[in-house]
Amino acid sequence: MNRFIAIVLGFSAAASLTAAPADYSRDVKPLLAAQCVKCHGKSQQKGQLRLDTAAAAKTGGKHGPAVKPGKGTASLMIQAVEGKHAELPRMPYKRPPLDAPQIALLKRWIDAGAPAPANEQPSDDRHWAFIAPVRPAVPLIRNPQFAIRNSIDSFIRARLEQAKIKPSPEADRYTLIRRLSLDLTGLPPTIAEIDAFVNDRSADAYAKLVDRLLDSPHYGERWGRWWLDVARYADSNGYSIDAPRQIWKYRDWVINAFNRDLPFDQFTIEQLAGDLLPNATAEQKIATGFHRNTQINQEGGIDKEQFRIESVFDRVNTTMTAWQGVTFGCAQCHDHKFDPFTQKDYYRLFAFLNNQDEPTLELPDPSADRSALEMERAEALGDLERYLGTAGGDLDRAEAALSEESRAALKSAVLKALKTPLAKRTLAQTRLLHAELRANDQEFKAKNDRLARAESSKAGMVSTMVLAESAKPRETVMFIKGDFTRRGEPVQSDVPAALPRLVAPPSGKTPNRLDLARWLVSPENPLTARVAMNRIWQQYFGKGLVETENDFGTMGLPPSHPELLDWLATELIRQKWSLKAMHRLIVNSATYQQSSHARPDLALKDPNNKLLARQNRLRLDAEIVRDVMLGASGLLSPKVGGPSVYPPIPDGAMSLGQVKRQWKPAQDSERYRRGMYTFYYRATPHPSLSVFDAPDAFSACTRRIRSNTPLQALTLLNDQACYEFSQALGERVLREGQGSDGERLDLAFRLCLARPPQAKERERLQQLFTQQKTAAADEREAWATLARVLLNLDETITRE
């Protein structure tokens, strides 16, 4: 129902161009296609009627012609949509009625003789998102006062013009540089950068700023993190044990890929199938870590195959969520209820991702930080030793029960261990004996495996988890009702039937992951470019053009600006999948550069700012809340990449998981790394990240929620790290500030907010400072208090 209303809204703007003659191709046909052809089109002909061409409408169905040219009121179509026909139910059947302007549009068209082009092609009755985008014409704007910087503005402002809404003025320069810096790099601008931009009166000052920021290595961090949400990246194995893992090389690969503007098609191919490329480089193999970001269950007594299959389910679902924006996971157990995906489609796709081994790649890296792994090794060792202490009796019994024949069949190392007196046995020997003689002890096995895993990582090397194609392919079968214990018919790898066909590999070969990846980024694929552009748009405006960014299927919402979405999707391909080109395009638009201030007129006309007559204020992402404080306080370590780090953490935060993990806060510059490098335990994520809605890394996250809670206030006020930042900012202001207290105050303000304070704001801060300075023994304390206020402001953690 909501879907329908949005469609109506989408068209009512066009339809409200009253008096203008009804244009069949532009106005009438899309309306009929959206409202009627599902039941009266190619697939179904209810009442033997088709409405997918004007000619078919004139021919009509079993009740006669739907359209009588020249006679609107007498036409069945009008009577049906008005609900005035004696026998026919009101149309669209069992769906909300058309609105008055839409009915008027149809009437006007019929009254004018129902003109339509000759040789008209029937409307496609497939769901819009499954039809490849066609590059639309850029609309013309009549109002000369509507600034048009590029085609984005033409699409956005044509709609505003129709709705008789004025766009907002450009934001001031302070807002612009802060907005741009945060959006492109996730860091606040420095004072020097602000002054340079504000004082640069050249016509291309803004464009130059954009280029500089896109060239910054921090661009890759900001937008890399955007992708890592989808990749469900984290530094631990998940489930209940949640042991640390090493896969930060993949994270760095992503950052680097953004920084070198690796085209999105190649970016896709390397992550899904880098290992299958001819002469695959180490980097291309590292990229396949994308699908190693699945959880690993290290509990005792589990069925490993069950959890391997869980990982494959996750890979299938994540692939379709990440690139196709559809709820494909529904088809795991049954045919999709709303979208044209069958359960067979699901397992055909599953077959692509069912043939992999899960090795780790060892890479030389003398600088590798092994502290997490060392801690894990020590913990795993302690855990196993404790267990062996309690299970000694079991081993004795197993030894005693050994028959002569079984003894003879043992390997020599085992025999040697057996002969070694209990007191002299090494740990390795005890482990070996348990493994040989007590093979059914799941608890031992789990603990022993955990230690073996921790021990396997070599000194001076860094490992990263990758995918590799299995030498012996597995047979893929359907799982009845998604239950892996109930094997159904075998299937071959293929893409969903409702989407374009896969280009078959050279004769005889079964299509593999590489073919799948190439299919995703082929120009025929209707979804990939749209989904990617929609999610990029969402970052800049808070909402996507398709608001249901994770559901482009029939239950999702239709795009607010369908033509713009298709234009952007085709533009991405035309720009050879360069994301930097698309970022440049969006941020250079007047639409992006608008003020985000609320307007009383919009509160009534467009309360949710769907038409984008202004920018949106957006609370910063969890990591960037931290980055802004690091930037303002001057503590920021600008290092890009490397192992994940351990900033301070509140007491008790690490004791919430099943296994209590150690967390030794870094004392060097690693203490001040950007938020995205904080070691991420899935079971016990750093509280300052989760409180600001960082994703949980259990499955692909395509949109973060932006909550606003007392717990966030408590974090910014009282968290040890935040308090440290306020003290550092206070000291920085004393150190770097020149002249009077007032000038220092302005400096502190601008370090946080880029803009100078307004008179009232300055007055209020001055009042606080004076009061604190009088009360404090040390001036630094008063500055730290002032800094704490500034770091807690709503504006500080908001992109305006």
Added chain:
Amino acid sequence: MNPFDSSASLPGLTRRHFFSQCGLGVGSIALASMLGERRISAAPTGGVKLVNPMAPKHPQFSPRAKNVIYLFMAGGPSQLELFDHKPQLAEFHGKDIPASFLEGKRFAFMDSSFKGAARLLGPQRQFRQHGQSGAWVSEIFPHTGGIVDDITLVKSCATNLFNHAPAKLFMNTGTGQFGRPSMGAWVTYGIGSEANDLPGFVVLQSGPRGPRGGAVNWSSGFLPTTYQGVPLRGQGEPILNLTTPAGVSASKQRATLDAIRDLNLARLVETGDPEITTRISAYEMAYRMQSSAPELIDLSGESPETLKLYGIEENKPSFARNCLLARRLVELGVRFVQLYHTNWDSHGGPGENLEEDFEKVCHDVDQGQAALVKDLKARGLLKDTLVIWGGEFGRTPMGEPRNKTGRNHHIDAFTMWFAGGGVKAGQVLGETDDFGFNAVHDRAHVHDLHATILHLLGLDHEKLTFRFQGREFRLTDVEGEVLTKMLA
């Protein structure tokens, strides 16, 4: 006119209000009045109302209940071992369920059980009748048996979704999709909260793990984020970062907060963004929570009799402790308290069987939940407090072929109970067929339960709406009827 206008018109109003009437100082004074009392007795004046979205609001009609305590039994407790007494099922133990039960059912997930070795499983516990109402309750719930005269048992509950996370969302938000507000969010949006120094919607958890789905179960969805549930820990520092940093005196903390508030207000006037209103409220709430939350979890003022009634062991987190905290929260005016307890997912696998595992989880909750009802009653709070008990679904009359005894998820009939807040006492509502498979009388679908709960709170479920994505949304979507038989 819709008395529950969305915040859409707020920016304009706020801006106009502050431009015309207030400088920073006046705004501060208005806000400062929020700091005084612990429990707001009357709706505050104009200026404050705008900046405190959680201020109490008048219900649409005279309410029967003022507060809600929702005991959420995560995982789906087996009604056939607890409340739905089916001696007939015992006779059919080990037999196939008649095919007629399955015809025409969209029951996808269950096929694995039907086609496999799953057969009808007789009740695994003895039942006996309790109280004047003579309601049947399992022997495994001795304490709960003692409160049957205070509750309405609804044996005919039904839901739509048969997997945990979506079903929990459905029970909490009326839909299986992410992004909709939970019941606690709707209620606090509708009538605010009388607690001035604790969130209006508080979540407590106990049991071996958090509920599947986690925070989405108490999300505010598309409603302003003020209305989302705030999780509290029952022990230690109840909330991380609750303590002011060392070296910051109380007066400095207050002076800092005052300045933050004033500058945020200035920005609100400048930008008209209602999120800043929420932020200001959040800071004030955070400040008050710094003292109220530690007081809340300090049970030293509770009498030994009370602690014994609940069965609370010292320094041990438990469901019982959370029940007592729920009473204390309601006393402080918190509108909606939700307790989650795991794990009720009795499939028959390790840690999840209907044998010793079920015994344990029943024991976890029995005394505490009964004590809560008794305690509320003794203190005169029960008449104003609606207590809800139930999971996201129930369990099948058929057993599951696993290593120990268990049952699968079942959505067509399961039991919940309700007490206080205008609910009829000592009543059993709804009846199921001989196997306990389908509800045959007084079917109570989740949408109907939602409608009824809102009704008890003085809210018409068809009128408690929020406009989003072009249409008015409700907790009950487009369905739901008030179950008048439940009302006292």
